[in-house]
Amino acid sequence: MVEHIVLFRWKEDAAPEAIARAMEGLRDLKGKVPGIVDLSCGENFSDRAEGFHCGLVVRFTDRAALDAYGPHPAHRAVVENRIVPIRDRALALDYEF
Numbered sequence: 001m002v003e004h005i006v007l008f009r010w011k012e013d014a015a016p017e018a019i020a021r022a023m024e025g026l027r028d029l030k031g032k033v034p035g036i037v038d039l040s041c042g043e044n045f046s047d048r049a050e051g052f053h054c055g056l057v058v059r060f061t062d063r064a065a066l067d068a069y070g071p072h073p074a075h076r077a078v079v080e081n082r083i084v085p086i087r088d089r090a091l092a093l094d095y096e097f
Contacts, residue, residue, distance in 0.1 A: 004059075
């Protein structure tokens with residue numbers, strides 16, 4: 001199994017509605033991208049997040065599923081149409097277990 005973790009920091013002028021749409025789009029990927037075992041995302045409530053607002057955790061069956069996720073059309077659509085317009089910064093980490 002592979003765990004894919006992404007932290008997002010939104011632009012200062014990102015509208016709450018746009019953030020909600022981005023998170024909804026990410027959640028919808030679970031039923032659209034093969035190889036996803038589990039997916040969760042949500043808003044940060046920790047005071048240790050160093051400015052990151054939201055997190056995404058996706059569990060994949062294997063590295064091949066993670067590799068296929070990046071270019072998958074459903075993933076690309078969410079990234080390009082919902083995340084990029086409001087994203088200030090993102091940090092990703094992947095590990096196998």
